[in-house]
Amino acid sequence: MLELAILGFLYDTPLHGYELRKRIAALTGHVRPVAESTLYPAIKRLEKAGLLARTTEPGAVAAPRHVLTLTEKGRGELLNRLAEPDRRDITDENRWFTVLAFLRHLPEPAAQADVLRRRLAFLEEPASFFYDGDRPLAAEELDDPFRRGVLTIARATSQAELTWLHATLESLEDAADS
Amino acid sequence: MLELAILGFLYDTPLHGYELRKRIAALTGHVRPVAESTLYPAIKRLEKAGLLARTTEPGAVAAPRHVLTLTEKGRGELLNRLAEPDRRDITDENRWFTVLAFLRHLPEPAAQADVLRRRLAFLEEPASFFYDGDRPLAAEELDDPFRRGVLTIARATSQAELTWLHATLESLEDAADS
DNA sequence: CGAAGATACATCGTCAACGATGTATTGAGA
DNA sequence: TCTCAATACATCGTTGACGATGTATCTTCG
Numbered sequence: 001m002l003e004l005a006i007l008g009f010l011y012d013t014p015l016h017g018y019e020l021r022k023r024i025a026a027l028t029g030h031v032r033p034v035a036e037s038t039l040y041p042a043i044k045r046l047e048k049a050g051l052l053a054r055t056t057e058p059g060a061v062a063a064p065r066h067v068l069t070l071t072e073k074g075r076g077e078l079l080n081r082l083a084e085p086d087r088r089d090i091t092d093e094n095r096w097f098t099v100l101a102f103l104r105h106l107p108e109p110a111a112q113a114d115v116l117r118r119r120l121a122f123l124e125e126p127a128s129f130f131y132d133g134d135r136p137l138a139a140e141e142l143d144d145p146f147r148r149g150v151l152t153i154a155r156a157t158s159q160a161e162l163t164w165l166h167a168t169l170e171s172l173e174d175a176a177d178s
Numbered sequence: 179m180l181e182l183a184i185l186g187f188l189y190d191t192p193l194h195g196y197e198l199r200k201r202i203a204a205l206t207g208h209v210r211p212v213a214e215s216t217l218y219p220a221i222k223r224l225e226k227a228g229l230l231a232r233t234t235e236p237g238a239v240a241a242p243r244h245v246l247t248l249t250e251k252g253r254g255e256l257l258n259r260l261a262e263p264d265r266r267d268i269t270d271e272n273r274w275f276t277v278l279a280f281l282r283h284l285p286e287p288a289a290q291a292d293v294l295r296r297r298l299a300f301l302e303e304p305a306s307f308f309y310d311g312d313r314p315l316a317a318e319e320l321d322d323p324f325r326r327g328v329l330t331i332a333r334a335t336s337q338a339e340l341t342w343l344h345a346t347l348e349s350l351e352d353a354a355d356s
Numbered sequence: 357c358g359a360a361g362a363t364a365c366a367t368c369g370t371c372a373a374c375g376a377t378g379t380a381t382t383g384a385g386a
Numbered sequence: 387t388c389t390c391a392a393t394a395c396a397t398c399g400t401t402g403a404c405g406a407t408g409t410a411t412c413t414t415c416g
Contacts, residue, residue, distance in 0.1 A: 194364075194365095214364095214366090215367085218365070218366065218367090219366095244364090244365075
């Protein structure tokens with residue numbers, strides 16, 4: 001998720017670590033803050049894998065900056081990760097939102113639609129958080145107000161997302177037709 | 179999150195590892211599956227910390243089972259974690275849902291309400307995923323349909339949750355009055 | 357009768373994330 | 387003038403999560 005965000009932000013423009021940190025904090029930080037001690041090792045990993053390159057710029061404002069640029073390999077890697085997200089990128093809302101935040105980088109509307117369809121398939125699976133044996137329970141069947149809350153909220157999210165998914169898929173298909 | 183779920187399930191009744199695994203999978207597995215190789219070490223950790231005890235039952239169906247029971251310390255620990263969730267338990271929906279799934283175990287309605295109020299405060303903070311400088315952007319201001327989706331979905335979730343939170347807080351306060 | 361799948365637990369190596377801490381500079385406010 | 391916050395990066399040790407793999411038994415279905 002973190003790596004995807006790094007690649008996603010750098011796809012647009014080269015950035016130094018600190019700026020990247022701020023952008024990632026803005027994107028997902030209010031929900032899931034990223035520690036500094038997680039970001040810098042992640043940058044190193046990506047650099048070691050040849051996905052990004054760094055050029056040291058002597059201190060413009062404070063300490064010297066390492067400006068990070070995606071390599072061609074890095075650009076390809078981002079597109080791969082976007083086009084073929086793994087199961088958890090689809091199911092976990094935090095990861096899914098990160099995919100969505102950068103999905104526009106995929107050049108083909110058809111490829112974008114494929115990703116949306118995977119999420120759609122997931123949302124259409126009959127699943128709950130609470131079961132009576134194998135049968136998923138509806139909010140109305142629960143006595144516990146807190147568990148009822150979980151289902152109420154999850155259902156509202158699901159509804160809103162399904163509406164959006166259908167609308168967006170339609171306009172992507174229109175774009176592909178023209 | 180995993181530890182909280184283990185403590186939460188065992189608070190009701192002793193279970194063996196495999197059954198615990200199935201319940202956790204039902205609770206959060208469709209969103210965030212938990213590997214077996216994560217569960218057993220987690221059980222060990224909790225055991226080592228004196229939060230749960232295991233009694234070996236000779237193989238009822240298949241291999242011998244380790245029936246896990248919460249100790250008094252374990253019961254206290256669960257209540258503590260529920261009453262004073264850390265910041266990430268409040269902000270991250272996955273963790274928050276786990277808190278909600280077991281919040282009924284807190285004996286005091288006032289304590290339950292305190293936890294809900296922390297979530298309420300978080301949801302009322304003005305935050306977006308996307309910014310123009312410092313100003314949070316609304317869905318309508320974005321060209322990117324995917325980013326617009328993120329905001330649309332997040333807003334729907336937020337609305338549903340706020341409605342539920344207010345209603346539930348009210349009924350908790352009524353319960354405390356009577 | 358044999359294979360497959362569910363039950364039930366465990367270990368190993370690796371990697372990713374975290375908190376704590378350190379280093380250095382610049383600009384703003386008290 | 388002094389301190390604090392922001393800028394900018396880095397390392398260290400620990401913990402937590404994961405995939406892969408191993409070991410058994412029992413049941414079910416072909």
